[in-house]
Amino acid sequence: MTKINGNVGIVIVSHSIDVARGTADMVRQMVGDGVPLAYCGGNPDGGLGTNVQAIMTAIDQAWSDSGVAILVDLGGAETNSEMAVELQPPERRRRIVVCNAPIVEGAVMAATEASGGAPLEDVKRTAEELSPV
Amino acid sequence: METVAVTFDAETLRRLIDAAAGAMISHADELTALDQAIGDGDHGLNMKRGFEAVLAERDQLAAKPLPDALKAIGMTLVMKVGGASGPLYGTLFIALAKELSAAPSQEEFVRAADAAFAAVKARGKSDIGQKTMLDVLKPARDALAAGRDPVAAANAAAEATIPMRAVRGRASFLGERSIGHMDPGARSSALLIAAMHEVLEGS
Numbered sequence: 001m002t003k004i005n006g007n008v009g010i011v012i013v014s015h016s017i018d019v020a021r022g023t024a025d026m027v028r029q030m031v032g033d034g035v036p037l038a039y040c041g042g043n044p045d046g047g048l049g050t051n052v053q054a055i056m057t058a059i060d061q062a063w064s065d066s067g068v069a070i071l072v073d074l075g076g077a078e079t080n081s082e083m084a085v086e087l088q089p090p091e092r093r094r095r096i097v098v099c100n101a102p103i104v105e106g107a108v109m110a111a112t113e114a115s116g117g118a119p120l121e122d123v124k125r126t127a128e129e130l131s132p133v
Numbered sequence: 134m135e136t137v138a139v140t141f142d143a144e145t146l147r148r149l150i151d152a153a154a155g156a157m158i159s160h161a162d163e164l165t166a167l168d169q170a171i172g173d174g175d176h177g178l179n180m181k182r183g184f185e186a187v188l189a190e191r192d193q194l195a196a197k198p199l200p201d202a203l204k205a206i207g208m209t210l211v212m213k214v215g216g217a218s219g220p221l222y223g224t225l226f227i228a229l230a231k232e233l234s235a236a237p238s239q240e241e242f243v244r245a246a247d248a249a250f251a252a253v254k255a256r257g258k259s260d261i262g263q264k265t266m267l268d269v270l271k272p273a274r275d276a277l278a279a280g281r282d283p284v285a286a287a288n289a290a291a292e293a294t295i296p297m298r299a300v301r302g303r304a305s306f307l308g309e310r311s312i313g314h315m316d317p318g319a320r321s322s323a324l325l326i327a328a329m330h331e332v333l334e335g336s
Contacts, residue, residue, distance in 0.1 A: 015173075042215075043175075043179070043182070043214075043215025043216070044182065044212070044213050044215050045182060045215070047175075047178075047215075048173075048175070049175060049179065049215035049216050050215060050216070051212075051215055052211050052212055052219065052220070053212055074173075074303060075217050075301075075302045075303050076215075076216040076217035076218075076219075078217075079217040079219075079220045079221065079256065079257070080216075080217070080219065080220055082220070082256070083211055083219070083220035083223070083224075083256075087211075
């Protein structure tokens with residue numbers, strides 16, 4: 001268990017709680033329990049959208065001293081995730097990245113990289129290899 | 134607007150909050166329709182949700198000095214809107230809060246508008262001409278600085294987003310098809326400017 005806390009955490013932020021949960025299920029099945037993982041989706045009323053408070057809670061849940069990589073789906077998820085990062089304490093802020101990658105493939109790739117103990121920048125780069133330039 | 138400082142007492146703040154929230158709530162359907170054309174169709178509902186939350190705290194907000202009230206409004210929008218417009222409008226209000234004193238002069242307003250524009254631009258990683266709220270904020274700021282009517286400038290600027298092609302946000306997925314529709318964020322910005330300007334002019 002000590003190893004888990006050393007690995008980079010993964011946060012999945014979708015407009016839809018179903019997409020977020022499904023993506024997290026895929027990560028767990030394909031990568032296992034070796035990485036801290038949390039997800040959120042939906043606006044503050046429970047409809048489609050994203051929610052800064054929920055993203056902050058997910059960051060707390062997946063927190064690791066090695067940092068946290070956030071995977072997002074569409075525009076508002078990215079903007080709200082960046083806002084959630086800025087609302088973190090300064091010592092945490094520089095250890096959180098929002099990955100420019102497709103959410104499902106990016107989460108699986110990032111978690112795979114993280115489960116091997118890779119540092120945050122490698123986790124981000126691996127996820128972003130999936131993005132069109 | 135004259136160069137004399139506006140007094141932001143609790144009554145003025147209450148009226149400003151009522152006007153801003155009223156504009157967003159009464160135009161929610163229109164904003165949603167604009168967003169359905171080129172976005173994901175939630176802008177009106179999101180702004181309504183955010184400003185209903187602001188309205189629910191109106192009296193506590195109005196009791197605060199202007200900068201504290203603006204900061205609190207910004208945080209409420211960040212937390213409650215539930216779309217990209219939450220951090221964008223939240224950032225706008227928080228940036229204004231940092232620049233304005235409790236009794237700001239016209240020069241302070243212009244300086245604060247500059248700071249707010251820069252903050253929203255950074256938050257959205259966007260710029261002028263990309264069919265966003267920035268296309269309204271800048272002309273409104275320039276009109277204010279030049280002593281012209283910021284409401285007329287904002288409305289004309291919102292209209293001017295119609296022929297623009299979106300390169301940010303969900304509308305950018307539409308490419309050329311985003312042309313021919315007013316940007317919903319530009320429209321909500323113009324509505325907020327008009328609502329608040331009316332209160333300040335009348336006070």
